[in-house]
Amino acid sequence: MFPKALWMKEWKHAKMVCFALFVIYLINYPIAATFMIDSWKYSGVGNESFEIQNLFSGNVFSVFSIGLIILLAGFLIGIEKNSKRHDFMMALPFSRTQQFLTKYAFGFLSIIIPYSISFALGYFVIVQSDFSYLLDYLNTFESFFTTLLGYFVIYSLAMLIGTISGEIKSQVVLTIIFLFLPQGLLMLLSVFADTHGFDANRLFELEFITKDIFWVMYVNTMMDFSLMYPLIFGILFTLLAWFSFKHTPSEHSGEFLMFPNLHPVFALGIPICGALVGGMFLSVIVPYHSGDGVKMIAYWLGFLIAIFFTWKITKRLLRW
Amino acid sequence: MIRVSGVSKSIHKNQILKDVHFSVKNGTVTGLVGRNGAGKTTLLRMIAGILKPTNGEITVNDKNVFKQPSIKQNVVFVPDSADALKTYTISEIVMFYKEIYQFNEEYFNQLLEKFEFNKQGKIKHFSKGQKALFSLILAFSTNAKYILLDEPTDGLDVIIKKKILQFIAEEVAEKDVSVIISSHRLDELEKMADHIIVLKQGRVDSEIEMEELKSQYRKIQVAFETSLPNYIREQSEVLSESGRVAVLLIDSDDEKTDQLINDASPILYEDLPLTLEDIFIAKLGGELYVS
CATH class of the missing domain: 1.10.287 (Helix Hairpins)
Structure with a gap:
């Protein structure tokens, strides 16, 4: 049975974040493309490959969208735990799997639909312009999927953290910490090593940490990423989140950890x-x-x- | 039937409930009484499928609420505050409930009109009493077979409290619905409960059928020329004593004590209406009653 009521509930609580996400993506792609065309008309196109890739790559709005994705996961999971909404939700005649999958799918669609529409509109704006030839320099598949998979893995991580944290504040803070934890630890250990006279440079040669699982970097499509890492880790985080949500002891909701x-x-x-x-x-x-x-x-x-x-x-x- | 079998629950290493057994028959009102912290709310939250028991099993119509959560279409939990609904408007919550329960919208609207609710605006704009009443109207409009009410009159003024108790009594009389009410107010429960479960330190201390209970005891007021004779005092439970007047609780079939009182030539001897509180004070030392 399609749990329409659960979709209605999620929409009720998270629609403002969804709209905000849509607006950010619209600014990031079609509106940015329109402004960029104006800029190219007046100033000319410099390095064609760089210019077009830069347009479809990450910028400050991508960072905002990551913030909104973390907030969206908070509105889907964490916010209910701060209030009587948790009891209300758990008392409904739906299994925890139904509840989690609805939340997850709702959030994921709230990212992928506006992102895809905005990306396509941005692409369309360029196609319709005098600068459509620039698209020959763009690997559309990679530009689209690198960013999307970056959002996917960050969203899945935020959902996982949401299932183990007891309320929205700890969910948001822990998500941000865990998003940068491997790189942050590397930096802290390098300072420790450096202070104690060890050579810390080798630590930064660990590309797995400095690049492959540095999830926020995936919005920068100009870097050469393997798409397997965000895909595998995204699926892994999702499965762990599902497992965790199913076994969450409700009596700890409102605490720091569930x-x-x-x-x-x-x-x-x-x-x-x-x-x-x-x-x-x-x-x-x-x-x-x-x-x-x-x-x-x-x-x-x-x-x-x-x-x-x-x-x-x-x-x-x-x-x- | 709701069946609670050997349920225990520990939270933060504190055992809140210990080996709780009881069942709730269809079409009855069960009062769950106990002091604050006795485990009443925890027990209701477990029946509603919110908290998982550490041990034991809870079934509704022989289905485990955790393994087959769809059975909860027949169970509505009404917590002691309507905070979860506060962001909804009435029309939104109706749409939502229609998707989940066999919601009777016509009946719901009739009740809203009866209690003069403004159908516009969000639920958060209602007064505390209105929120409590609204939660009950919503719950009884779902046509669920079991309604769990957690302290439904807690913190409300006497007028709204009376309205709420009357509403619950009417609903139970009209519908084939079972209600479990947690409360520490015995005076409220005795008017409507068929069955009382007393929780004390996480255990079921006693279970009482109200019909049997009132026929088991007599509450009498007696006065003597001098004070209450000791041999009568020893044979009965003294509920109160003021000067020469004493209020006693005796077993209904205790002819011996009755004879002793009559033989002592009381200047006053009359039956008084028996309350649940009297029995708790006499039999359980009054520890459970918290006004």
Whole structure:
């Protein structure tokens, strides 16, 4: 049975974000294309390949759309947990699988439909112009799917985080953290290594982290990405989110995390990451000529101060 | 029939419910009473399929609410606040409910007119009492067989409280619907409940059939020339005592105590209407009653 009521419910709660997403994509493609044509008419086209690829590649509006996608996942999952809506939803005669798949499909269609329409309109604007020849320099398939798969994997990650977090604020914050976690950790470890006299450069040779799973970079279609990574990870995140949603213990809704089993992971992870950030901040403010010893002392001072406060914060978050 | 079999629930390592068993027959009103924190809301949320039991099973018409959630078309949970509905307008919520339940829109509109509801605007603009009444109207219009009401009159003024209790009583009388009402107000429940389940520290402390209960006991008021004789005091439950006047609870078939009272030549001896509260005070030390 098609759960029309669930679609109505999701539309009711998330329609403003969906409209905002549509507007952003319209600005990003057909409106941007119109302005670009004007610019080309007056200033001429520089590097043809770059100009057309740049038009269909990421910009500040792509970053806004990522923000809206994270918010959309929050409106689909997290916001219900802050209120009596969670009880209302769970008391309805639908299975958790039906509920999750409706939420997921609703959100995914809210991304793919306006994105595809806007991309096609942008393409059409160029086709109709005097600059249609520029499209010969554009790999349309790659431009379309690289960005789309980037959105897909970010949305799936946001949904997964939504199923494990207990309310919308923790969902949004954790999604942003996890979106940059591998690269952030790499940077923190490199500062740690550098401060202690190790060669940190090799860490940045790990292309898997610096490129393949750097999801926000996929909106930049001018980079050469393998589409397999966002596809595989997107599917993986979706399956994990489905599993997690099915087994969510409702009694923890409104808390920081839905699964108490994850508390030790976060109780360890948050203070360590916080301490590494604290160490980094204090070591970089030490004057360059102060010497490695002072830098190391400053690092550990920052590390200890940060671990103290992040541990306090973590205890409060986890209600320990 | 709703059947709760051996249900336990722990939250944050605290055992909220312990091995709870009971069943709710069709067309009855079941009162779920207990002090704050006794586990009433948790139990209702489990029957509604919101919380999964740590142990045990909950079935509605022999179907497990977690394994076959479609059975919940026959179960409507009305929480103690209508916050979940506040962003909806009446027409939106009607459209929504029509997709889920066998919603009787005509009956719903009749009830709205009867209680003089403004059909425009969002539910959040209703007063607290109106929200509570609206939630009940919505629930009873679904034609669901089981309605779960969590503290339906909590925090409401006496006028709206009376309206709500009367409405529930009328609905149950007219329809073949079973209602479970959680409350810590025994005086409200005794007017309409057929069956009372007393929860104490997460366990079913006692189950009472109201019809049997009132025929089991007598509440009498007695007065003597001097104070209440000790041999009568020992044979009965003293509900209250003021000077020479005492209010006693005795078993209906306790002819011996009745004879002892008569032999003591009371200057006053009359039957008083028995309330559920009297029985709880006498039999359970009054610990369950929280006004």
